[in-house]
Amino acid sequence: MTKALETMIKQLSLEPVTTDIYLGESLDILRSGRIFGGQVLGQALMASSLTVVPERDIHSLHAYFIRPGDVNIPIRFEVERVRDGGSFSNRRVAAYQHNRHIFTMDASYHIEEEGFEHYDAMPDDIKGPENFISERQLVEQLADKLPPSVVKRYLVDGSPIEIRLAHPERYLKGGDFPAKTYYWFKADGHIEGTNSLIHKAALAYVSDAYFMFTSLFPHHQSSFDPHAQLASLDHAIWFHRPINMNEWHVYVMESSNAGSARGLTFGRIYNQQGVLVASTAQEGLIRHPVRFGNVK
Template identity: 40%
Template sequence: MTNAAEQLVELLDLERIEVDIFRGRSPQESLQRVFGGQVAGQALVAAGRTTEGDRPVHSLHAYFLRPGTPGVPIVYQVERVRDGRSFTTRRVTAVQRGRTIFNLTASFHRPEEESFTHQLPPARSVPDPETLPTVAEEVREHLGELPEALELMARRQPFDIRYVDRLRWSPEEIEGAEPRSAVWMRTVGPLGDDPLVHTCALTYASDMTLLDAVRIPVEPLWGPRGFDMASLDHAMWFHRPFRADEWFLYDQESPVATGGRGLARGRIHDREGNLLVSVVQEGLFRKLTR
């Protein structure tokens, strides 16, 4: 593999070990738990591999039940819930070391002629991605150099991420900040032409920055964390075809945080302002004790 985008395609290429059972690789990393977007993306691959190719996914609903262990393979068991004339439904259970860590229900829809169409415009206008610095460039500008751990992470990152608003580094900078964030994203290389790969790659990316919107009023996004956070559930609705290796804008907001949980909503647009995907996620937030 020559770049992180190709490594992502390999990560999403599951091994079929039975008719409706797949095995996914889980890279050995320094993270405490397997990245949730990886599990969601792989589970959607498993679901899609059991459906007819002319029915793209239109929605998914998932729960993160237990943290996954890096370096240990994950087995995905698919249940064929329904095969109808227009809709196909699949339920996927992700198992690691004999325990369920994640489950997902996905619905696939045969494309139909539009009866009508409408869309609210994007919430705000933003600069083009080419005019914005990469995360690595912002960190280098602030720290003078990129720490070795972040350098390694940047080389392995399959997505080019560019924050619309400059990163905040101190408590003073977050004072009065609204719970909103927006990033431009695309994979660092081409993904090929399989629509399922692009859908699953974007599903992977949808878990990367969404909970930032919850944290922004509380602590800087970069620097020591004051909270342990984890994704609890995740829902996505896919409205239009797209390519994850072309720029898309991920506009995120948090309408509420209470009871140790924060809710985040995301809208993914293409460069022309077309709404591609809607995302909702709730995360758990607990103060770290040092």
Template identity: 40%
Template sequence: MTNPAERLVDLLDLERIEVNIFRGRSPQESLQRVFGGQVAGQALVAAGRTVDADRPVHSLHAYFLRPGRPGVPIVYQVERVRDGRTFTTRRVTAVQEGRTIFNLTASFHLPEEGAFAHQLPPRHLVDPESLPKLADEVRDHLGGLPEPMERMARRMPFDIRYVDRLRWTKEEVKDADPRSAVWMRAVGPLGDDPLVHTCAVTYASDMTLLDAVRIPVEPLWGPRSFDMASLDHAMWFHRPFRADEWFLYEQESPVAAGGRGLARGRIYDREGRMLVSVVQEGLFRKL
């Protein structure tokens, strides 16, 4: 497969070993650890495959416990915590080489008519096609992409476009608001399984969220002065969506202290309807 979107769908297609046990691939890549969005997306697939299709996931809460090793399969063990009249709860433990690396609890809700509805409006409802692709913006600034970044761009399953221009110097980032916004969509069709689209957005939600923490500190696409890792991740799914259609991901960091930075995200469709809410804390240590 050469299409990164097809590879993403394949990555989310877990092998069922037992009724409640699944195995996921972990591609051999030149990374120190398995990408957290991959583990979260695969864990949610495992949970969803044990739930009736008429109950979409409405929330997940997860902890990254140990870094996963690229190239080594990950086993997902699902505990059927509760099957109620309208809510279903699953707990998933991700194990690699005999060690737990990730825990996730997901709740599924039989759709029902709400008594009322409201939402905060988006701040950046611009046309995504009017914005440069991330790889093109970086390539134009650097006069080309270094080979590792070129390989990453070819494997990227999502088209990412920053609403605000990227900052490239310490002077530009000084006193910048800890906010970021990107338009995203899968680079190809993902099929029609709603669970795959939900898990694809779960994958994507970990790609840029901690940008908001770093924006006042250093350029996002220059040399890093900090090592960073996701500590936990929470999502709430408000409305149905497709991950292969444009969605706006607005991100902000209300606080960074004690070596940890908190980031919040809101995901909207092109009509400005809020689809997903995200919260994550990351660990930041000087290199």
């Protein structure tokens, strides 16, 4: 297991404080001065799941990012046991720092049941992970064109998840690109077990990476422009089938709308066998750097 993956798993392993209250460690893994949204998603999923019997599996979560997180102090997660019915359990998670509400999430759990089954097939034009290079290799090639914080993150700190972007040029420079892309990902190392809670939390963690940038592609806007104001506003995940983060998955993303300084993106996550394991949705703040500046 790499040090970066070990650090992520440690972050996702919460410290119990009292009944239904947990502490999660904060780290500035993006070197942006703010907590990565995927970290809070994964930790909140862990917190809610710790209050549900193992026979009930997470099937959906819906979250809102309310305030930027402080990377210098832990996050306090408070779980409300909304309902435990005959087949479903519902939980509400509120995350706090400095006694201020920074994040909220509703999660639903379901017993294992047989039922009808279908799913959208993986797009035919998806190329396998062997056709692309890793983020680290990409950063090595483009080190002189990227912010120093990005270079240090990948070449010094490392990443817990290996990601291989299909269209890196759509993030790096502004252009009139289609509002869609995909990337392959898996744990950079080995996570014990398969389809366990930690695998689902790791998927939630990576599901926020590069997601909202898809809505910028048609607008001649670089995702790395320091003058643009970009932030995740909400995030939803539907878990459909077993997840093994030790194997390659492909994240297919497409933005259906941009307007009013917000961009909406939908995602589908397939394993390498082409089976749909999860679906996602997110709206992000995408303020134009010239027109909006640093308006809050």
